[in-house]
Amino acid sequence: MPRTRKVDKTVAQQKALSAFWKIGYNQLGVRALEEATGINRFALQKEYGGKAGLFIKVLDDYLLLSENGVFNNVSNGGLEEVATLFLMRADNETLPEETRYGCLAINTACENDGKNEEINHRIMNFFDMIGDAFKSALSNEKKQGTLKDNVNIQQACEFLRGELIGLNVVARANRDNQAILPAVKFTANIVRSWKK
Amino acid sequence: MPRTRKVDKTVAQQKALSAFWKIGYNQLGVRALEEATGINRFALQKEYGGKAGLFIKVLDDYLLLSENGVFNNVSNGGLEEVATLFLMRADNETLPEETRYGCLAINTACENDGKNEEINHRIMNFFDMIGDAFKSALSNEKKQGTLKDNVNIQQACEFLRGELIGLNVVARANRDNQAILPAVKFTANIVRSWKK
DNA sequence: ACCTATACTAGACACTTGTCTTGATTAAAA
DNA sequence: TTTTAATCAAGACAAGTGTCTAGTATAGGT
The missing domain is CATH 1.10.10.60 (Homeodomain-like)
Incomplete structure (x- = not known):
């Protein structure tokens, strides 16, 4: 046996x-x-x-968990969910301890020399998924007629993705989620300012 | 001889x-x-x-070159110089070919496991320098009385740093500076909107 | 052409790497 | 208690790692 x-x-x-x-x-x-x-x-x-x-x-488990977790809320939500995502990223109380080491996908994107197609593929998909989640949130808000007209959704979602990724790198460099508190507050304010 | x-x-x-x-x-x-x-x-x-x-x-040469180059312009400038910095980051014509591999310091921050103090120290200093450069630019603008009152300089400079770092990671993931064009345009617009 | 002294080649070295393997262990069914 | 079959320990393996070194090459001054 x-x-x-x-x-x-x-x-x-x-x-x-x-x-x-x-x-x-x-x-x-x-x-x-x-x-x-x-x-x-x-x-x-x-x-x-x-x-x-x-x-x-x-890595696959991690990407799936992220997609089904925080980014799902964003996809199905609006500006407030986006703002919440950012604010939560600096909240040590709710986050796993590992998050002060950044994000596994982002770390991998940087340490990856590009020769491993299996990794490249997953990183690109993940980054696309982040952008799409933000795009959905902004589109949801627009459909409700509550997004300011001057917000370019195509650019804004890529801007938000950039900021989220960058803050993960800063958290990792400091080994401390609190290091990004000023930036997440500022970002949340920008996002909230896009509401009519 | x-x-x-x-x-x-x-x-x-x-x-x-x-x-x-x-x-x-x-x-x-x-x-x-x-x-x-x-x-x-x-x-x-x-x-x-x-x-x-x-x-x-x-790495030292690289950090010094960055500090004395683009970030010096930002430190001594204002919102327009900040906007220009972002827009330039997506400009393949003017940038060295290596920039599509991101930023050496950021890549190192991510692949570094934190045990090498020489590297940690340099990365932290570099990230602080980026933040300080943005702070200087915003302070310069404020001293001139041309910065909108609702802009929190302390948070804004960290926000800008986060975005710049994130866009470098996205450029690396794509191996293409053009991938961040929408985001740099959006960021430049945000920055320009802070002017009175 | 000769001489000096530094740079170079490339193998050696000890250690680490990820993978492979064999004999030992042992969980659990019979 | 015995048997089966999967898991385990940990050494072996080949290749790679960063560092070290001895003999050779050679730039350039004299």
């Missing part, structure tokens, strides 16, 4: 996500990954196809 | 900067660095103290 795993698969993947998020794909070695997750190198190879396979798995 | 170098030191350092910028510190090995720059491993060790030493050297 088969022997059960020493570590729960879901828990191990959560720990892998955390380790990749904090340390980065390149600087996290397989032995450190074993230490951090409890997944031994045999299971890493057999279950995930190796380090890269586990990384893709946890 | 000493033998002269096969490669010009300044040119070699320029090539090193380019390679680190595009590929990243972690993914660029010493042999590839030799290939890219013409600096052999003997000179790398003797002249720079190794790979890390060369990286710190070119």
